[in-house]
Amino acid sequence: MTAFFPVPADLDPADRAAAAPAPGQRLPGHGRDCYGCGPDAPHGLHLELFAGDGVAVTARMRVRPRFEGGPGTIHGGVLASAFDEVMGHVPTMCGRFCVTGHLQVDFAAPVPLGVDLYLRATALGVQRRKVFTEAHAWIVEPGPDGIAVEPGASGIPVAAAHGLFVQIDPASHYGAVAAGRRSGAQKS
């Protein structure tokens, strides 16, 4: 799989925050209504996220019929959203809250509906407020309890992604968004 993503040569290492969850621990997600990780988002991806080793984050996702793009296959934008979500949690492992500045995806093989995907994201490094990330996705076999397990040798690599996440102060960033929202605007 080839990818073009300019990464500065002088990145600083991305250090794991002392308070980061232990490897294997389920991450709570950042909002119940989040399209990527929220359990209450009716049309959402319902990604399950876990702390990995170092600053890595892993995730699993069942490719549901509502994710269809081409006949019988996942919509590319859905896979991009899954990558956005799993890479977006990497900065939190470094104790930073970030938003996506840049996201790119390389699609290597079609993903049929109904399979389980396993995603793994990590940081390439940091530069000032910027966190550079990469991620991969595999089709995997469900485990004995129906939950996707790590790919191992049997996983089929289907896509890769890179991201640039920019650190923000959540209160001022989302406060500014809220202040600019039209009064009476409703979620739909």
Ligand SMILES: CCCCC/C=C\C/C=C\C/C=C\C/C=C\CCCC(=O)SCCNC(=O)CCNC(=O)[C@H](O)C(C)(C)COP(=O)(O)OP(=O)(O)OC[C@H]1O[C@@H](n2cnc3c(N)ncnc32)[C@H](O)[C@@H]1OP(=O)(O)O
């Ligand atoms: C109130 C309570 C809220 C509670 C919420 C709590 C926490 C939430 C936070 C985190 C949650 C945890 C996990 C989230 C997981 C997944 C969610 C998915 C994430 C998303 O889905 S989020 C939606 C899409 N996202 C946006 O909605 C961003 C819109 N955008 C902006 O808000 C600004 O655009 C911003 C902030 C990005 C930058 O603006 P800014 O003014 O702060 O900073 P500036 O422009 O100076 O950029 C600083 C340095 O980044 C470089 N840079 C910037 N953009 C670049 C680009 N595109 N390409 C290459 N370099 C770029 C500059 O070149 C400079 O680099 P340098 O340091 O080298 O000069």
